[in-house]
Amino acid sequence: MSRGEAELRERLSEASAMRFGEAQQAAMEDVVRHADAGGFARLAFEARRRLADAYSVAGQWHMAFPLFSRCLSDHDQRPELFEPEDDRALRLWYTHIVHTMVEFPDITMAQLDQAMSDVERRFKAGGHNLHPVYDMRRWVAQVTCDWEEEERNHRLWWESGGPRPRSVWDFEVDVERLVRRGDETSLARAREIARPALVGDVEFDEPPTPIQCLMLLPLTKAGATSDVALARRRSAWELSERPYRIEYMAMHIEFCAMTGNEDQGLIEVRRSAHRLRDLNRPNGTMEMAAAIALLMRRLDDAGRGEELVAWSVHEDPTTPVATMRQEMTELALDLAARFDERNGTTAQGDRIRSLLAAEPVVDFLPLTPTSRAPRRTPAPRGMSPEDLLERAEWHQRAQEDTETRDYLDALPAEPPEHLVGRITELHAVLAWDADTGDGLRRAAEEHRRNDDHRRHLLCRTWLARWLAHNQRAEDALAEARSALRELHEAGDPWAIAWGELRMAQVLVILREDGAYPALRRAAQYAAASGDPLSVGIIADLEAFWREHERSAPEGVISLATTAKDFLLAAGSYAATMSAFTRLESAHERAGRLPEFVALVREQLDHLPSNTPEAVRAHLRYERGRALVEEGNRGAEAVADLTDAVTVLSSLNLDSTDHWYYLATACHVTSRYDEARHAANRIANRVLDKRAEGTLANPAWADACWLILADSYRNLGEHTTAIEHYAYLVSKAQEYGSGETHPVAVALKDMAMVLYGLDRDAEAAERFQQAAEVFAVLGNQVAAASCRCQQAQALFWSGDTEAALACLPVAEEAVAAVPVEPVAIRATCEAQLAETRARITVAAERPEAARDAARASAACRDAGELSAAIDMDILRAQVLLNEERPDLALPALDAARTACAEDDPRLEEIARLRTLARGTPDRVQEVQEVQEVQASGDGLGAG
Template sequence: MSRSGAELAAMLEQARRMGHGEAQTALLEDLVRHADAGGLHRLAFAARRSLANAYSVGRQWDKAFPLFSRCLSEYDARPGEFGPEEDWSLRNWYASIAQSMAEFPEISLAQIYGAFEDMERRFRAGGHSLRQVYDARRWVAQLARDWPEEERCHQQWEAAGGPDPDSVWDFEVQVERLVLRGDDASVARALALAGPVLAGEVTFTEPSAPIQCLMLLPLARAGRLEEAAKAFNRARRAMYQGVYRYEYGGMKIEFCALTGNEETGLSALREQLAGFPTLNRPNGKMEFATAAAVLLRRLTAAGRGDETVRANGSDLTWSVAELCHEMESTARDLAARFDARNGTTCQGDRIRARLTAPPVVDFLPLSPGARRPVRLEIPPGLPPEALLDRAEWHERRDEPALARRYVAAVGTPPPHLAARHAELTALTDSEQAEERFRWAAEAYRQAGDQQRYLLCTCRLGNWLCKQDRFHEGLPMVTWAVGELRRTGRHELIARGELLHARSLSWAGKVPKAYQTLANGVRHALACGDPILIGSLALTEGTWREFDRFPPAQVIGLADTARQAFAAAASPGQLVRAFELRRRSHERAGAPHHFTDLVEHELATLPPSAPAQLRGYLRYRRGVALILSGRAADALDDLIDGVGEARSRDADTAEQGYQLAVAYRAAGRAEDAMETAADVAAWLDHLRELGKLAEPDMADWNRLLLAECHQILGHHASALEEYEKVAASARGRNDARLLLQALMPLAKIHDLLDEDAEAAATYREAADAAAGLGDVHVAAICRASEALSLQRTGDVERALAVLAQAEAMTGALPAEPAERLPQTWAITFRSAAHVLSAAGRLQEAADRAARAATAFRQVGEVTDATTMDFLHARTLVRLGRPDLAEPLLRAIIEAAGQETPLHQAAARALAETLEQLRRSAGPSRSAPNG
């Protein structure tokens, strides 16, 4: 079925508005077919151009070549049907295509240079600047590492106009060529050139992420580590919001690999792995594969070759070692193909050097307080039995991740250890736990190991109860514990009683569970095992806290657990005992008692104290400082505490939020933004699952994130975050939160001259404030709505809303008196502008004067002077320049020299004096006319 030109044009516009993806590509392919069938050559040309972009974003770069060839031949065959727009588009596209050709080693240099000759001929024939031609030639010479030719083309490019000062991509040309040359002098020039961009002193119409990525390793190698970390974080943030070539992601990955940030690099690699197999641009594939191989080689050398790597959003998985081999082979093969095409060894030499480059530093913190991740290094050569002993040791200390690594290190266990291996695997990995427990228990029974058989049966029954299968599990645990009691071994009985008590608790038999715990405590004390003593006390204390027993009882149990776990050198369980005491003090309404305990513990901690305990205590002191209104003072404690937790991959979303609060209070808006952004989605997810202790924290974090974006001038991001908070508040009918989001949201709309959006936002904010009974804010929002409506040109509606605002202001209560001037000031300011636009000049002059007085009452001198100026201008329009003159002179005296207000007032005074002279008539000394 044929479509009209108007329909196809609408389809093209629809496709251009769509996000990149399969749907957009399919629509454009359909559009090209219909345009060709209908003989709509100009429309087909535009559609092919858009389709080529879509293919490139979709990593199918090779598909752009035939599209360009068709457009070029159509243009040559029908020159009269195309206009200047197609001519301009074709020239730009030709330069891009010629560069892309060089990225495919199967395209010969003769073909590439032939394309350049044809392109240059066309540019010259049309009388166009050869700037793009020289730029494309320069890039191809750079790709071949022909530096003399690159320099010659660069000079020609500079002479033909050089870089567009607003284009980040033109600036990248100047930096990249120096970085890739690699000699000390070139890198030093690159650092000097990029410095103002990295510092934010020079900006472009697009983010500076390409420059930041290029400079990561040069900065690190120059010892400018803090700048390198900042560039990394800024690039990462910008690249979340845009589509960038794979090379830029590769630069971040390689930087992480060479600065001790392998985990961050691995996370970045996972993000891009799903699309890598379909990336059909050999040069980009070679660059990314090299960067990935650098990281994966380091992970393999660290003994992590067997770890699984899964591509985000995909079922694609590899082991680290397998993926390393694949990436390295890809990089080396493509480099060889490029060298064969170019007749050099430059690419191969460069790739080999990158693959074997030593680390730049042992560890570069990417955020303040960051630490190198703590990884358990299993001593080589340990026999399977020793590995399982160590796994049991960690499992008893409730450290399943560490226990799991020791179990995995065993590999295939010898037959006599198979049951222990299966049981420990079940304890540390929930997958197939039931089958493993059952197999292990039966293996113990057949081997005649009665004690292990009974304890494993307890664990199986306990696991079944945890899955709500009480009718199976509870009789099993009850029988096994009864048999354990017959052994007379206190340690085994205490373990069994603890498992029995937990099973009873899950089955809802709470009184019996408490009695069973008490039995377990007696046996634990008899054997003196501190892990058992602490575990029983911590379990009972946690239950009693949940059941609202007197806090003193819980605190006593928490202290028993603390002492036992300290003696057992079990820091994770020790921290949990501290947490139990904290919750009890908070329930008792005496959190300061816990703060005092934290201070005492920090003051008396020996240097050998576990880092986990020290980090926890510092974090808790930091939170206490925030709650006491000293958020800025909390920063050092929180950096240390959160950094320690992150080093173990044990940090929480709540910790990230508290750290962001402290950064913001200390005036470090960028650090606060980065931290809040990292945990925003995490907090939202926890709230959805009902696992956030303070559900509003997700919104507080987004408010803080939006505020930081606003401070840093990221208005689009700030709008997005405020909108998310507003949507959350609407969904939960939280008028107070809604107002907190809408007020700054409206102000940003104001700043961006989005007056209709500002008016609507102020209107909703006014309604929210009125619902809360805050008549001052409601009046201010109505007045601001009126001003925004006036700016849209809807003066009639603005006057109606202004009448509401002034009525609300007139009815304000006398108390609190300190709020009145601010409300008056904003209302009268809006009234002055709206009434002036409506031609009600006398009223406008009155409101301007009253606004100036009110602003001075609240110390807003600049706003007061601005209202004086409006007052003066309105008086002139009223025909009273004599009253305007002293106001203007006062403004000139008060406003700073060379400020816009000073200059405007000076011009207005000159006009006013001229009007006064005219109104006075001819002077007596003037000659007769």
């Protein structure tokens, strides 16, 4: 079935608006087929060009070659069918095709030279500027490492026009060539050229992502750590949102490998390595493979060669680091050799070999304010297997499973036989699964065989707890009672304390009486043993149970205080942080939260020297959170929260709460880049937790996304901000929180961004929605403001009638604002008056001058003198248009009197006064009118 040209153009337009992918390609391929069948040569040309772009974004660069060849052939054979613009597009496309050809080593230098000569011939034949030709030749020379030829064509490129204003890609040329050369002089020059772009002094039509990526390592080598961290964060976001060449992600991976950020490098590999499978552009493949190989070498050298790596976020880890290192190294070196063979040099191979052997520029460079070097616990040196196992057992009792595993992993593969039972017991307890019971039985038998009676009995109390957990009540009670009776007979207070503790746990699990008496006996024996860890763990457990039952908060506070003090003395971090959680919860129930805050602040000043850094970080978090909630103390909170999250995240102890309060503190102190980073860490997590019903405060979901969207807005990334505002609103409506303060603010702020982008009709709709939510929330002031802004947005959208119809709605909203405080009501009335005046003036309504006069008076009443001046000038303009200069002059005089000496509006006032006075005769007439007005017999205000 044939289709008309108009229909096909519509289909091409629709396909161009689709997301890149197979569906888009199929739609464009269909347009090409039908355009060829219908003989629509120009349409087929345009469709092939767009299809080539789609293939390139998908990594199939080679598929652009036949599309271009067909277009070139059609144009050369039937030039009369094409317009001059088609010829221009074809020539520019030709230069881009040559750009790509040089990135395929199987395309010979002879073929490249022939293509470049053909391009240059076509430009010269039409008398066109050779600027694109020099850029093409310069790029080919750069890829082939012919630096003398590159320098010559770069100079000619500059002489024929140089970089286009606002083009980030032309600006990149001057940076990339210097970075690629790599010598210190070139890198210093690259930093000098790039700096204006990095700090925002140069404006581009697209984000400066290519410049940021190129400068990551040069900035690091220069010690500009804060600049490079910012460049990395911003470019990483853009790379995740837009289709960039794979080389830019390779630069990020190389940077991570060279700055001690191997774990972040693994994240980047998961995000982007899968693109290698689809990429058919050997130069990009070589760069990505080399960067991955470098990262894997760093990990392999650190002893992580057996660690599994995923090729994609959608796949399970399948490839060991050492294997990926070998595969990527071979791939990069093979491609480099093929390029060298084509180019007739060893330059590419030398460069790739140098990269693969590179050593870090710095040991560790923080990527964010909360970054810290990876904390991997090495096998402790010089410790015997017995000492290692003692430490593992202590950490297990202290509820610190990560450290328990670290010490277990440090044991020799074949430990001494007398330690096997203890190791088996720890592994069984850590696993706590269906096989735990068998493991504990084997461990208990090993203890018995080794005549370790105490461990044998305590292991049986673990078994009793596991049996209770699996609802084998009769067996659990029998095992616990038997073991506990023998522990009491042995008379070791420390062992009895732990036995009674586990008996209490068994009774609680089985809902049997006697748990608290058992726990009190455990506490007495723990105190007799002199072990602060035992005392603290038992007190914390009782505090937890009492708090869960909502017992009297004073008792919980007493127990948690005991737990806190003894656990601090013992040097346990996990249990100590647990005790502080109990203290906070109990203080909050008792209405004594300020006392808890004071306790935290006092504790921070008197911590024991052996306090684990996690505990110190937790207390700093508590203090920082309190500062945020006290209001207007965000600046004080940022330092505490940043340091706290830095430590806790490095220990994998960070939570949604930690990041939420950090994001909040950074946002209220206008640290928008840091706020964006913190909010991004948990944005999706808070939505998931809200959906699960596990979010401590469901309002955090909306508030977090509001912080994220507002941070993007303040960073100038308006399109992304709009998307995040809209997502916040849609999710809030989905979960029934569509009428909350964050949603209302999101609607209003989204409207403001749309208004600033001249998307006025959309802005008006959002202002209306915001006003409705604010009204439901009882915030009549915000509702009235949004109604006024809705009217203005409607007017600027071109819908004057709708804007005028909105004014009565705005009047109703302002009327609903409480009369007290007077100043706020006056401000709302002034905004309404100003809005009405601007709309009626622009709409040339008869009442325009009167509205402007009223707006001026209302603004003065509200103390908004600058707005009053604007209204006076507006009124004067209306009166002059109505040929009433006698009334315009008083308005201008009022505006002039109110202006400061350096007010730029004075020039406009002077111009309007000249118009008002006109000829000398007219001046006399105006003065006479003014005298009459001054005597009280005049007409009054317009």
